[in-house]
Amino acid sequence: MPAAVAPPTIGPNGCEHEPIHIPGAIQPHGLLLVLSDPGMQIIQISANAMQWSGLAAEALLGQPVSVLIDDALQAGLHHQLGEPAALEQPHYLGATAIGSQRCDVVAHRRGGQLILELEPQPVDAGMGVDLGWTNTIYPQVRSFVAQLPSCHALEPLCMLAADEVRLMTGFGRVLIYRFEDDDHGCVLAESRQPDYDSYLGLHFPESDIPRQARELYRLNPIRLIADAHYQPVPLIPAHHPQTGAATDLSLAALRSVSPLHLQYMRNMGTLASMSISIIVGGRLWGLIACHHAQPRHVALPIRMACEHLGQILSLQIEAKQDNEEAQHGRDLSRVLVRLLASMAERDSLVDGLTAMPNELLQLAGADGAAVVSSGRCVRIGDAPTESAIVDLVDWLSRQDVGGRYSSEHLEADYPGGSASLSPAAGVLAISISQLHRHYVLWFRHEIVRTVDWAGDPTKTGHSQDGEAALTPRSSFARWRQTLHGYARRWRASEIDAADQLRHAILAVALRRAEEMAALNEELTRSNRELEAFSYSVSHDLRAPLRHIVGYADLLREFDGERLSERGQRFLSNITEASHFAGTLVDDLLTFSQMGRAALRRVPVAMNDLVSSVVRDLGDEIIDRDLQWQIGVLPVVVADSAFLQLALRNLLANAVKYTRTRTPAVITISAEDQPDAWVFHVRDNGVGFNMKYSDKLFGVFQRLHRMEEFEGTGIGLANVRRIVERHDGRVWAHGEPDCGATFSFSLPKRSRP
Structure with missing residues (x-):
């Protein structure tokens, strides 16, 4: 009470x-x-x-x-x-x-x-x-x-x-x-x-x-x-x-x-x-x-x-x-078992929890709930807005709550933010990560209460000079007070069930992390073998491809006039295909080298790096109406050569896929987040369908026909590998005929 x-x-x-x-x-x-x-x-x-x-x-x-x-x-x-x-x-x-x-x-x-x-x-x-x-x-x-x-x-x-x-x-x-x-x-x-x-x-x-x-x-x-x-x-x-x-x-x-x-x-x-x-x-x-x-x-x-x-x-x-708490705890344990089974059936813990919304609410007797993880906020039932929940999670992450927090009176306990959480008046929250801001939260509505006091408890006796006297109140008549802003109190069994869910999620995450570590070790070994194979093959292919191009050039020089029109066309096709194969081999070699070479991290002024890449692209934009909009970009700590290669791939793509636009507009901007810088390369080009977005950063994956836009299909895979080696991530958003935005993040502090 x-x-x-x-x-x-x-x-x-x-x-x-x-x-x-x-x-x-x-x-x-x-x-x-x-x-x-x-x-x-x-x-x-x-x-x-x-x-x-x-x-x-x-x-x-x-x-x-x-x-x-x-x-x-x-x-x-x-x-x-x-x-x-x-x-x-x-x-x-x-x-x-x-x-x-x-x-x-x-x-x-x-x-x-x-x-x-x-x-x-x-x-x-x-x-x-x-x-x-x-x-x-x-x-x-x-x-x-x-x-x-x-x-x-x-x-x-x-x-x-x-x-x-x-x-x-x-x-x-x-x-x-x-x-x-x-x-x-x-x-x-x-x-x-x-x-x-x-x-x-x-x-x-x-x-x-x-x-x-x-x-x-x-x-x-x-x-x-x-x-x-x-x-x-x-x-x-x-x-x-x-x-x-x-x-x-x-x-x-x-x-x-x-x-x-x-x-x-x-x-x-x-x-x-x-x-x-x-x-x-x-x-x-x-x-x-x-x-x-x-x-x-x-x-x-x-x-x-x-x-x-x-x-x-x-x-x-x-x-x-x-006995009452034990019985309630046993009921909640059965709900918890169903939630854990749901998590076990799915790769994502968030999907496992949210797949059973009724059970998630029932576990804490809540009116609404939310799961916040990896930038996602999934709301269930009558929960506050996503922005209000994110603000609450930011506040919780700054409190020393030992992995769990509860309040039935947010108006008093959450300074300045309780109004935005309406209709919630109480919250129970558990942290499901020791490193990141991942939380499961339950919300309860306000319950307006009336309390009948034995006399007005604010009354005190007074001495003759008007100061408070050491005299208790003299009336014990019924005095009614209405209370606002309180939710129903969280029971001990509900808090215990939330703690059990937290420990179970951490245990599942730990087990999956161990499984992933074993898989990563195997993948690392396989990748090293694949990179060595790719390096060997691409290196060995260079010589015969040079021979093909060289002999084709000699044939054109010495016997080109004696060839028929069809023969000359065949010879041009051989030369063009050989040049493309050579470019493909060079890109493969670069891709394999990026997994083998050590990073040399130095302070990199992103505005200078972008300007350098734009100058290098000058020959590709001659006679085009193309507008560059470059914002104020920060200084990051990264491998300058690798980062230049990633930016060249992204900007070259933007130049290529805005070829049909007049004017073409390419915007480069940066966003300051608590733990990372996020960079965006936005264009008004042909765009792409989001249902194929998972293919964008794979090797040899293309969303447009070769006849429309040339390319080897390795450029964006190089971008992803470079960014991930810097402990960042890369993603894209597009819409057909409405342009695309390619984004990548770089942490402000690199891992030791």
Whole structure:
């Protein structure tokens, strides 16, 4: 549940920093001793010692504890101190007599100090005590346990616990209060007498129980305030005589509480309260909160039974939550298996995921999804626009999210960009690459919510001079707030399923990378053999082709006049074919050499390189109306000779395929991207059909007839090989009779 309002600021420091674990005082319904260890002499005692023992507190300091407790309890205390990790939690030692008063004795250690607490066993109905409760504790707890199997959901379980605690303690109202993720509370169940106000379904702000108070509830599972009008009883001396510090009373049942909390109780019309902690998975899940309109003391045996009931309730809640999440996780696992099967059937992980759009949405319970990979953004369901998703991915890549990110309130968590993501209010994203910006994202719509608070949580008391006073709010009447911009919270099982998908994708990618590495090794070996063969063949073919051309020229020179017209035509065809074969052999030799020669990377001014190539093409554009439009090009680090060859092939192609255009326009431009420079050679020539684009950069691949446009079909293959050796990539876009654009990228930083 989202945090709806900021917690009220109370005073210059606020309740958040109040040292409530070291109040230096206790509640007056018991006696507290701090003992030396070893020796068990009284070194600190509450100032109400006279009331319990007939001796002044100062007179008891330095005395052995045997002056207050009997030998049997002292022996039990000695035994406990001899156990490993003794008394880390309060331990009931038994009962002892102090004068005519029987007292229950509890001991614990905290901060190295040995603390004893004595509380009277009730003998009458004073302060609302009813001795009859003690005799019915076991049957009531047994009745509670017996009814647990019939409670299949959280609400009836909490309602049963609230009824049982009210029956055991006699409080007028008992609430089951759950802390949400932002630490504000919500009342799930309530048992009350008719004359008590109902708080069922109401929410309480996080500031009602500050952080350090929640930590004490986690450490000490039960706390009683018998009378909100009590006067705190100080410890004597005020500080521990051995440490000089205030004694830590975090685990003491008698610990005095904050005066702000007492005022809070009185404002609520509650003069007695008891809280039982609900601990789930080691964290404070909630409280069983008991209220009474009059002072009320609850005897220690009853409190111990209530604490036991709270532990049973905690285990039941944890089991139900775990079972529910486990069942949901199993359902999502079946969806995940179908997605993985789809990925296994396809070469592309993106295609495998997007081939099952319903399963991809179901995996995270999302309204929309997107897969961003290798420059593609595939949207599914009701997802934001592609540009908004790309911006979000750029932002995610700059965050330290450990491979996964989730938010149910993008308005607060994604600064400046949440509006562009409409209709999404929440996102769950996983990174599926450790090197690149590849993500799977799920989106959820906004859910408008109303929250009913127990009073306006923004209200604070004010002193007469108008400044904020240390006074909690005085009204707990229902106060409604409408929340916008929140999506439904991502469940733990959904986040876990997304993590499993991420690990599976990375594992598949790793396996395919290993397979590709093995294939590449084999291809590299084959390519080396092929390049060596191509080099050998093309080199050996040069000589006979020169002979053919040479003898054809000699034949034309010496006997050309005696040849018939048909013979001369045949001789011209032989010469032209030999020249073409020679050019083809030269291109093949260049192609094979490019895979063998080492790159010599140097800074290359692209504008100078383009100008040089344009000058070299001068003879091919004589008497043509051709316009060059050359933009501002960057300096790149590359092999200058190879890059010149690639540019010559691209520009020569543009010149060739604009032959039928008047004017012919060729544009060379550059685009600055985060990791690379992208260059574009654009023309208004004959273009090509995109369905044949995969053939453009292959050896001997042509999209136009030889009779229309000459060429060997190796030029663009050379371009691709040069660019790929520079760790870039090449692509093209065209349309018949509307020109073409050939693009290639060069990384700004070359691989080591």
